[in-house]
Amino acid sequence: xxxxxxxxxxxxxxxxxxxxxxxxxxxxxxxxxxxxxxxxxxxxxxxxxxxxxxxxxxxxxxxxxxxxxxxxxxxxxxxxxxxxxxxxxxxxxxxxxxxxxxxxxxxxxxxxxxxxxxxxxxxxxxxxxxxxxxxxxxxxxxxxxxxxxxxxxxxxxxxxxxxxxxxxxxxxxxxxxxxxxxxxxxxxxxxxxxxxxxxxxxxxxxxxxxxxxxxxxxxxxxxxxxxxxxxxxxxxxxxxxxxxxxxxxxxxxxxxxxxxxxxxxxxxxxxxxx
Amino acid sequence: xxxxxxxxxxxxxxxxxxxxxxxxxxxxxxxxxxxxxxxxxxxxxxxxxxxxxxxxxxxxxxxxxxxxxxxxxxxxxxxxxxxxxxxxxxxxxxxxxxxxxxxxxxxxxxxxxxxxxxxxxxxxxxxxxxxxxxxxxxxxxxxxxxxxxxxxxxxxxxxxxxxxxxxxxxxxxxxxxxxxxxxxxxxxxxxxxxxxxxxxxxxxxxxxxxxxxxxxxxxxxxxxxxxxxxxxxxxxxxxxxxxxxxxxxxxxxxxxxxxxxxxxxxxxxxxxxx
Numbered sequence: 001x002x003x004x005x006x007x008x009x010x011x012x013x014x015x016x017x018x019x020x021x022x023x024x025x026x027x028x029x030x031x032x033x034x035x036x037x038x039x040x041x042x043x044x045x046x047x048x049x050x051x052x053x054x055x056x057x058x059x060x061x062x063x064x065x066x067x068x069x070x071x072x073x074x075x076x077x078x079x080x081x082x083x084x085x086x087x088x089x090x091x092x093x094x095x096x097x098x099x100x101x102x103x104x105x106x107x108x109x110x111x112x113x114x115x116x117x118x119x120x121x122x123x124x125x126x127x128x129x130x131x132x133x134x135x136x137x138x139x140x141x142x143x144x145x146x147x148x149x150x151x152x153x154x155x156x157x158x159x160x161x162x163x164x165x166x167x168x169x170x171x172x173x174x175x176x177x178x179x180x181x182x183x184x185x186x187x188x189x190x191x192x193x194x195x196x197x198x199x200x201x202x203x204x205x206x207x208x209x210x211x212x213x214x215x216x217x218x219x220x221x222x223x224x225x226x227x228x229x230x231x232x233x234x235x236x237x238x239x240x241x242x243x244x245x246x247x248x249x250x251x252x253x254x255x256x257x258x259x260x261x262x263x264x265x266x267x268x269x270x271x272x273x274x
Numbered sequence: 275x276x277x278x279x280x281x282x283x284x285x286x287x288x289x290x291x292x293x294x295x296x297x298x299x300x301x302x303x304x305x306x307x308x309x310x311x312x313x314x315x316x317x318x319x320x321x322x323x324x325x326x327x328x329x330x331x332x333x334x335x336x337x338x339x340x341x342x343x344x345x346x347x348x349x350x351x352x353x354x355x356x357x358x359x360x361x362x363x364x365x366x367x368x369x370x371x372x373x374x375x376x377x378x379x380x381x382x383x384x385x386x387x388x389x390x391x392x393x394x395x396x397x398x399x400x401x402x403x404x405x406x407x408x409x410x411x412x413x414x415x416x417x418x419x420x421x422x423x424x425x426x427x428x429x430x431x432x433x434x435x436x437x438x439x440x441x442x443x444x445x446x447x448x449x450x451x452x453x454x455x456x457x458x459x460x461x462x463x464x465x466x467x468x469x470x471x472x473x474x475x476x477x478x479x480x481x482x483x484x485x486x487x488x489x490x491x492x493x494x495x496x497x498x499x500x501x502x503x504x505x506x507x508x509x510x511x512x513x514x515x516x517x518x519x520x521x522x523x524x525x526x527x528x529x530x531x532x533x534x535x536x537x538x539x540x541x542x543x544x545x546x547x548x
Contacts, residue, residue: 002527002534012286014337015345016309021298024290025308028299028539033529035290038315041329043336045344051336055315055327062317062325063288070319070530071289253276255307256344260276265302268542269277 004229006032007067008222009060009090010079010106011040015214017261018044022215023077023222025264030226030244035071037063039090040082046214046256054082057089064093073099075229077222078128080106084119091127100228103132103168104221107144121145130167134234136221137163138174152181156193157200170196170234174220176207194238201235205246212252212260219262220245278503280306281341282496283334283364284353284380285314291535292318292489297351297496299538304500304518309345311337313364314356320488320530328356331363338367347373349503351496354380354390358397365401374502377406377442378495381418395419404441408508410495411437412448426455430467431474444470444508448494450481468512475509479520486526486534493536494519 006027013019020036027034039060043051067073076099081087094101105124107116116124125145129135139159143149146162156173163171175191192203223241224234232240244267251263263269280301287293294310301308313334317325341347350373355361368375379398381390390398399419403409413433417423420436430447437445449465466477497515498508506514518541525537537543 002529003539005529012310012312014309014311014340016298016307021308021310024295024298025302028302031539031543033290033527033535034295034299035288036286036295037288038286038312041312041315041333041337043333043340045340047344050340051333053329053333059315059317059325059327063315066288066317066319066324070321070532072530253307255276255279256346258344261307265277265305269305 002033004032004074005035005071006075006077006225006229007035007037007073008077008079009037009039009064009081010218011042011082012038013042013044015045015256018215018218019079022218022264023079026219026222027226029264029267030223030230032226032229035067037067039086040080046258046260054086057085060086061089061093064090068093068097073097075100075102075225077102077104077225079104079218079221080116081120081124083117084123087120087123087128091131094131100133100225101131102221102225102228103129103135104217105129105135105137105141105145106217107141125166132168133228134170134172134224134238135163135168136172136174136217136224138217139177142173150175151179153178153187153191154181156191160193160195164195164197170194172238174217192242194235199235203239203242205242208249210249210252212254212262213249214259214261216245216249216262219248219264276307278306278348279309279345280349280351280499280503281309281311281347282351282353283311283313283338283355284492285316285356286312287316287318289319289530292492293353296489296492296538297353300493300496301500303538303541304497304504306500306503309341311341313360314354320532320534322532328360331359334360335363335367338364342367342371347371349374349376349499351376351378351499352402353378353492353495355394355398357391358393361394361397361402365405368405374407374499375405376495376499376502377403377409378491379403379409379411379415379419380491381415399440406442407502408444408446408498408512409437409442410446410448410491410498412491413451416447424449425453427452427461427465428455430465434467434469438469438471444468446512466516468509473509477513477516479516482523484523484526486528486536487523488533488535490519490523490536493522493538
């Protein structure tokens with residue numbers, strides 16, 4: 001029997017830690033059939049993004065068409081979509097798809113490299129996010145999308161409300177960069193807030209002492225999509241995804257001179273070499 | 275501790291069954307860190323290849339440069355490289371790399387779609403295959419590369435010798451399409467021949483009764499690269515790869531109206547959903 005079908009529409013990270021590479025690894029790890037529509041290709045490693053090539057909109061449309069008309073999808077995740085034209089092309093096609101959609105509104109990379117054309121932010125806000133079952137911004141992305149700047153945990157609900165105004169069913173605000181009140185020092189906990197405007201769930205996990213977190217955002221979003229594809233509801237999928245990602249961060253490893261990747265295979269690492 | 279680093283340079287299959295998608299899944303399944311340089315993007319599903327976009331040579335060079343200068347590699351696999359210019363660009367850079375290289379000389383897809391420009395075949399023969407630690411042609415690819423046509427098992431050694439003439443250290447001729455002598459009916463066994471010109475190993479496995487073999491060739495080559503990255507010698511890596519791929523074919527599943535994928539997660543399938 002075929003496993004659930006989960007599609008990512010995102011960019012390619014040559015270093016294998018983020019982008020469609022992180023998504024496909026996550027999907028295999030969680031037991032679903034991973035598929036990928038490539039929107040852009042980056043030359044990227046542990047120290048930054050060295051190059052960047054967008055696919056033409058017709059190539060993105062054709063890949064989506066090939067997957068949707070023959071194989072079908074049980075859940076979809078979008079990541080880096082590069083330009084307004086690509087965001088718009090993807091949104092127009094996904095509007096016709098009856099499956100949960102996780103939108104990771106990727107704006108900048110861990111190294112501060114810009115991964116989204118500024119005009120694309122507006123198109124994402126107006127055309128793609130309204131289609132989302134869950135949108136998963138971190139704090140810089142909340143600011144980019146809504147203008148709301150968050151420093152303390154007490155400000156998370158207002159940030160989530162501002163994102164919900166854009167029209168998604170649920171928002172997961174990832175508070176990985178919060179400070180302690182009132183001292184302003186980095187918080188010892190990573191606090192995420194999930195809400196649909198009615199129900200609110202606060203997810204806390206200890207901040208792990210590692211720099212090797214490359215691919216975390218992609219992995220969270222694709223893990224949520226995978227669990228939605230497996231039939232979990234949104235709160236269940238988000239909690240399961242957080243568990244998976246926390247383990248992957250804890251097992252992250254150094255590769256290259258900079259930020260190494262999370263370990264997508266951590267659950268089987270011990271037994272997987274033979 | 276970081277796992278071995280294994281790089282694929284190949285095309286993208288939107289359906290997730292072949293290309294870099296199959297490679298990355300195989301690498302995760304076998305416990306290595308998978309990375310990928312995208313040479314071309316296909317719009318593809320279970321019934322064929324609907325579209326095809328090459329990356330410019332500078333994009334392929336930049337991706338390779340990002341990986342090689344920072345992260346490094348313990349093994350490399352090449353797959354679909356699309357054009358003579360890309361084959362030549364990749365060969366020039368891999369000539370400087372001191373790691374095992376597996377060349378899968380992808381010529382045509384399972385549906386008969388041409389995935390390699392005819393001029394690229396000659397460049398692969400003269401520039402890339404001489405660098406290979408192992409080259410892994412199937413019978414149509416042996417014919418395309420050497421002109422030698424094989425129908426029966428007894429003809430495999432001559433085919434392998436013709437490929438070795440091109441300069442790789444080892445050749446694995448994949449006899450998946452052999453006939454029985456003298457009747458001409460399909461053989462009940464898949465017979466592969468591995469040789470370096472001195473040692474010859476014949477690998478037999480029962481022909482499995484499934485059409486869901488999409489991605490088999492990519493998976494064999496990337497599994498060999500993964501096992502070489504893990505430190506096995508060539509015969510050991512090829513045998514271990516065949517075991518992995520046989521299980522993946524046996525667990526292959528239907529998705530779409532045509533040829534479904536092999537199951538890269540077969541070893542953990544039972545326990546991986548929770």
